[in-house]
Amino acid sequence: MNATRKASAYARGAGAYARVGVESGVLSASPHQLITLLFDGAQSAIRTARLHLDNGDIAAKGLAISKALDIVNNGLMAALDRQRGGEIADRLAALYDYIARLLLKANIHNDAAHLDEAARLLNDIGSAWRQIDPQGQRGAHD
Template sequence: MNTIRGAGAYARGAGAYAKVGVESGVLSASPHQLIVLLFDGALSSIRAARLHMAEGNVQEKGKSISKAIDIVNNGLLAALDAERGGEIAERLGSLYDYISRLLLSANLHNDDKSLQEAAQLLEDIGSAWRQIGPQPGGI
């Protein structure tokens, strides 16, 4: 019985430690690194959704897709600066909106193809974002 309790305590402790590590990484990240973390988080959520979809776990699939949508809408889209970004920000905004619609469709119709397309688009944009690196004076 102590071994089981000990394992549970260890798992909770490890989870708390991981959470602190993630929070510390976010707090110390530059604006550029924060965007990279958003792309990584969205892609991770889509990968999880695809696994849950393949396993028939509807509830967890929905949670993972909802998390990806939240990251796209309240992270990536919200981070766009229309004034400074001009046409590029406008086009990215349209692309993020399209990705959100793909994710919604994937959730409603169990459509792995839509998840794949959303992931590919995010991977392409994220890859370009990583290549430009941090710019002097902000993002």
């Protein structure tokens, strides 16, 4: 087997190993940890989008922003418990909606400032989420 084939086989194997590791982490995670993983995934997708934007790879930028939008809309927003979360959940929903609009504008206008603002807001919310005691009272993301 030549060096290129070995490298390709190694990359496929490493990718499969990483997917199994992520899937195992998700399956064993608490609800609090799952939300943390969503914040991490959204931030990662935004960083990837920013790199692609900076490199002029508009198609890849669009895919990364789509991934971030999916996490915000179908992960973080969908996880909100509006009944038990009350006003906090309503405010988070408004923030997530704003973040989604920032991501859409960043995608349409190739605007790094909108990506940066979305990342900053998600970082702020994610940092606050990480400080919550997982054993404490249940809140907006139950």
